[in-house]
Amino acid sequence: MAGTVARVTEITARSDTSFEDAIRVGLERAGSTVRNITGAWVKEQKVEVSDGRIVAWQVDLQVTFVLDD
Amino acid sequence: MAGTVARVTEITARSDTSFEDAIRVGLERAGSTVRNITGAWVKEQKVEVSDGRIVAWQVDLQVTFVLDD
Amino acid sequence: MAGTVARVTEITARSDTSFEDAIRVGLERAGSTVRNITGAWVKEQKVEVSDGRIVAWQVDLQVTFVLDD
Amino acid sequence: MAGTVARVTEITARSDTSFEDAIRVGLERAGSTVRNITGAWVKEQKVEVSDGRIVAWQVDLQVTFVLDD
Amino acid sequence: MAGTVARVTEITARSDTSFEDAIRVGLERAGSTVRNITGAWVKEQKVEVSDGRIVAWQVDLQVTFVLDD
Amino acid sequence: MAGTVARVTEITARSDTSFEDAIRVGLERAGSTVRNITGAWVKEQKVEVSDGRIVAWQVDLQVTFVLDD
Amino acid sequence: MAGTVARVTEITARSDTSFEDAIRVGLERAGSTVRNITGAWVKEQKVEVSDGRIVAWQVDLQVTFVLDD
Amino acid sequence: MAGTVARVTEITARSDTSFEDAIRVGLERAGSTVRNITGAWVKEQKVEVSDGRIVAWQVDLQVTFVLDD
Amino acid sequence: MAGTVARVTEITARSDTSFEDAIRVGLERAGSTVRNITGAWVKEQKVEVSDGRIVAWQVDLQVTFVLDD
Amino acid sequence: MAGTVARVTEITARSDTSFEDAIRVGLERAGSTVRNITGAWVKEQKVEVSDGRIVAWQVDLQVTFVLDD
Amino acid sequence: MAGTVARVTEITARSDTSFEDAIRVGLERAGSTVRNITGAWVKEQKVEVSDGRIVAWQVDLQVTFVLDD
Amino acid sequence: MAGTVARVTEITARSDTSFEDAIRVGLERAGSTVRNITGAWVKEQKVEVSDGRIVAWQVDLQVTFVLDD
Numbered sequence: 001m002a003g004t005v006a007r008v009t010e011i012t013a014r015s016d017t018s019f020e021d022a023i024r025v026g027l028e029r030a031g032s033t034v035r036n037i038t039g040a041w042v043k044e045q046k047v048e049v050s051d052g053r054i055v056a057w058q059v060d061l062q063v064t065f066v067l068d069d
Numbered sequence: 070m071a072g073t074v075a076r077v078t079e080i081t082a083r084s085d086t087s088f089e090d091a092i093r094v095g096l097e098r099a100g101s102t103v104r105n106i107t108g109a110w111v112k113e114q115k116v117e118v119s120d121g122r123i124v125a126w127q128v129d130l131q132v133t134f135v136l137d138d
Numbered sequence: 139m140a141g142t143v144a145r146v147t148e149i150t151a152r153s154d155t156s157f158e159d160a161i162r163v164g165l166e167r168a169g170s171t172v173r174n175i176t177g178a179w180v181k182e183q184k185v186e187v188s189d190g191r192i193v194a195w196q197v198d199l200q201v202t203f204v205l206d207d
Numbered sequence: 208m209a210g211t212v213a214r215v216t217e218i219t220a221r222s223d224t225s226f227e228d229a230i231r232v233g234l235e236r237a238g239s240t241v242r243n244i245t246g247a248w249v250k251e252q253k254v255e256v257s258d259g260r261i262v263a264w265q266v267d268l269q270v271t272f273v274l275d276d
Numbered sequence: 277m278a279g280t281v282a283r284v285t286e287i288t289a290r291s292d293t294s295f296e297d298a299i300r301v302g303l304e305r306a307g308s309t310v311r312n313i314t315g316a317w318v319k320e321q322k323v324e325v326s327d328g329r330i331v332a333w334q335v336d337l338q339v340t341f342v343l344d345d
Numbered sequence: 346m347a348g349t350v351a352r353v354t355e356i357t358a359r360s361d362t363s364f365e366d367a368i369r370v371g372l373e374r375a376g377s378t379v380r381n382i383t384g385a386w387v388k389e390q391k392v393e394v395s396d397g398r399i400v401a402w403q404v405d406l407q408v409t410f411v412l413d414d
Numbered sequence: 415m416a417g418t419v420a421r422v423t424e425i426t427a428r429s430d431t432s433f434e435d436a437i438r439v440g441l442e443r444a445g446s447t448v449r450n451i452t453g454a455w456v457k458e459q460k461v462e463v464s465d466g467r468i469v470a471w472q473v474d475l476q477v478t479f480v481l482d483d
Numbered sequence: 484m485a486g487t488v489a490r491v492t493e494i495t496a497r498s499d500t501s502f503e504d505a506i507r508v509g510l511e512r513a514g515s516t517v518r519n520i521t522g523a524w525v526k527e528q529k530v531e532v533s534d535g536r537i538v539a540w541q542v543d544l545q546v547t548f549v550l551d552d
Numbered sequence: 553m554a555g556t557v558a559r560v561t562e563i564t565a566r567s568d569t570s571f572e573d574a575i576r577v578g579l580e581r582a583g584s585t586v587r588n589i590t591g592a593w594v595k596e597q598k599v600e601v602s603d604g605r606i607v608a609w610q611v612d613l614q615v616t617f618v619l620d621d
Numbered sequence: 622m623a624g625t626v627a628r629v630t631e632i633t634a635r636s637d638t639s640f641e642d643a644i645r646v647g648l649e650r651a652g653s654t655v656r657n658i659t660g661a662w663v664k665e666q667k668v669e670v671s672d673g674r675i676v677a678w679q680v681d682l683q684v685t686f687v688l689d690d
Numbered sequence: 691m692a693g694t695v696a697r698v699t700e701i702t703a704r705s706d707t708s709f710e711d712a713i714r715v716g717l718e719r720a721g722s723t724v725r726n727i728t729g730a731w732v733k734e735q736k737v738e739v740s741d742g743r744i745v746a747w748q749v750d751l752q753v754t755f756v757l758d759d
Numbered sequence: 760m761a762g763t764v765a766r767v768t769e770i771t772a773r774s775d776t777s778f779e780d781a782i783r784v785g786l787e788r789a790g791s792t793v794r795n796i797t798g799a800w801v802k803e804q805k806v807e808v809s810d811g812r813i814v815a816w817q818v819d820l821q822v823t824f825v826l827d828d
Contacts, residue, residue, distance in 0.1 A: 074236040079422040148284040286491040
């Protein structure tokens with residue numbers, strides 16, 4: 001049963017359009033550093049507001065990736 | 070005060086487009102089994118990733134439905 | 139270091155289109171009462187269902203706003 | 208050691224007199240569907256208010272019942 | 277969809293007779309300041325003891341009230 | 346500032362009439378062992394059911410008592 | 415994407431040998447009622463003691479099973 | 484038993500010297516708006532860092548104050 | 553209804569073979585001080601590691617024992 | 622592996638100068654009753670306020686001490 | 691006081707025999723990347739089921755290792 | 760919007776003088792490995808005790824640092 005150990009790492013990502021775009025932004029950046037990402041859990045969702053407008057949609061993600069043997 | 074007892078049941082639903090579509094998918098499936106669904110609470114949100122792309126948006130829902138007398 | 143104290147207040151907002159619209163609805167209403175909102179944390183997400191259809195997307199938000207000196 | 212597996216199911220019950228009456232209402236309704244209820248844990252307690260008066264005492268219960276072999 | 281935004285505020289109330297009386301005391305006081313209270317969630321229940329006797333039944337309530345447009 | 350240290354101890358108490366009676370039963374028993382009880386926090390509330398009837402109202406209490414100098 | 419909705423149900427199972435045996439006992443009993451169990455999460459682990467000896471190893475499991483279309 | 488209802492409100496305060504100073508800053512600002520503050524619970528503690536140095540000690544406080552009759 | 557009050561006390565126990573042995577070790581030690589232990593809840597499970605090997609299996613237990621009348 | 626069982630007990634301690642002093646006050650008092658204290662976890666931090674001034678810094682501690690064989 | 695800073699990292703490990711074997715598998719893999727592992731906390735325990743049989747015992751571990759100076 | 764992804768990593772740091780010194784020690788060590796630390800959240804606070812004296816003030820920190828593009 002190879003590849004049975006995975007790591008979970010936490011990232012925070014922001015987008016100026018939506019939470020779902022922020023998830024994509026975060027996973028893309030994470031994917032440039034680690035291989036074999038298998039999923040992510042949305043731990044928190046926040047918005048940043050300035051002058052009454054939402055200027056950032058922010059997610060905290062727990063990203064899981066399988067470790068190479 | 071008839072119909073004052075409701076049940077809460079947990080389901081997991083997935084969509085390949087968005088979390089909100091996953092909620093609709095889950096409620097539709099739940100509605101084929103039980104009647105009188107009144108709402109749902111989003112307990113968890115996760116994404117599944119393969120080859121660097123999000124292949125499923127998954128929600129864990131606590132679905133409430135009123136019990137018939 | 140002026141303006142270093144902020145308040146956090148909880149609101150519940152609903153939309154008939156999406157969670158993200160509910161967040162906008164809630165922040166707009168909050169912004170009519172308090173100034174200097176800097177952000178909000180999404181504490182809960184729920185949907186209301188009637189006759190098998192989602193009739194409201196509801197969010198509980200913890201809204202932060204800086205207090206004037 | 209027969210009968211060693213139990214199920215836990217969540218219900219919401221309301222009464223217009225008290226939380227304790229709501230627990231009785233919920234257990235009575237649950238008992239019309241399943242046998243061998245052994246207990247319940249009070250997960251949440253809420254009141255509904257209308258025109259300044261409490262119109263419903265509501266409990267969320269985790270009800271345990273032993274499964275037949 | 278008017279009146280879709282509500283506020284949630286936390287109060288602590290005490291009674292010398294019971295938790296349920298403390299809830300009534302708290303909601304009555306809250307109702308003298310804000311309108312349109314729709315409900316309350318019982319967050320905590322405590323008793324104060326003096327000379328071996330319970331001298332106060334205390335509840336922490338999260339009170340919800342709808343904001344006027 | 347004498348007597349500024351208190352201990353917190355957890356007990357479980359049952360009554361066949363109500364949660365509030367169970368709290369009294371628990372505090373009375375605790376008071377036979379320790380002095381200077383100042384309060385208790387209701388951590389959990391459960392009921393035991395037999396043959397469809399509630400046979401015990403059970404509370405888990407965190408009891409606080411001031412330590413003598 | 416067929417079969418994308420799963421249910422999560424909670425059971426309590428006991429064994430007189432070990433927690434891991436209790437998990438097997440619980441899953442076996444659950445499998446006699448529902449099909450397509452895909453996994454379980456161990457929510458709680460308890461032991462029952464009598465005369466100073468452990469007489470039961472008990473687990474609370476959240477069991478997931480895929481719903482047929 | 485006058486004055487038996489209190490409100491709990493959440494604030495965030497910062498200091499450039501310590502957490503305890505941040506608590507004092509927050510209570511001082513809160514005290515300029517409400518009377519009869521009786522205490523505060525430290526909900527979170529954070530530091531802000533810039534160029535490797537701590538530039539702010541931040542606390543989230545739940546402040547309790549007794550409501551006038 | 554004699555013997556209806558129980559105490560809950562927390563202990564930490566370690567074994568060099570397994571978590572289940574640690575539970576036995578803890579209950580044995582607890583049983584040398586208090587009578588009438590009825591059960592224990594496993595609150596935490598940890599391992600201690602030295603030179604890449606597990607040198608201790610540690611459990612935090614909430615032990616319940618009935619108080620004598 | 623002697624002395625492998627420890628107890629965890631909860632105390633509340635107050636100081637009129639700081640949280641860290643309250644921790645020292647609490648451990649000193651606990652040390653007058655039990656031997657072999659190995660550590661403490663800070664569970665809560667609160668302040669008491671009177672006339673706008675902090676009159677007590679209070680900590681809730683989970684104190685661990687090794688049991689003699 | 692050298693070596694006083696440690697890192698905590700989360701891994702997920704699976705075994706086809708038991709939870710305790712999964713812990714060993716995870717720590718072994720972690721030990722091939724980092725030195726000076728001092729312990730691990732078992733955050734979650736899950737089983738994977740296929741055709742009614744447990745095919746994997748999975749643990750989520752928070753692994754602590756001391757950082758070199 | 761460059762630099763919108765941050766990582767969150769957990770460290771444990773100790774000092775023999777105070778919690779605040781432990782935070783500084785931890786951030787200094789973290790800063791020798793990663794750049795662009797923007798803050799830290801205090802997750803836990805513990806003390807180690809030996810012979811009745813506090814010998815270490817320990818903090819668990821969640822450290823956030825912005826990832827380079």
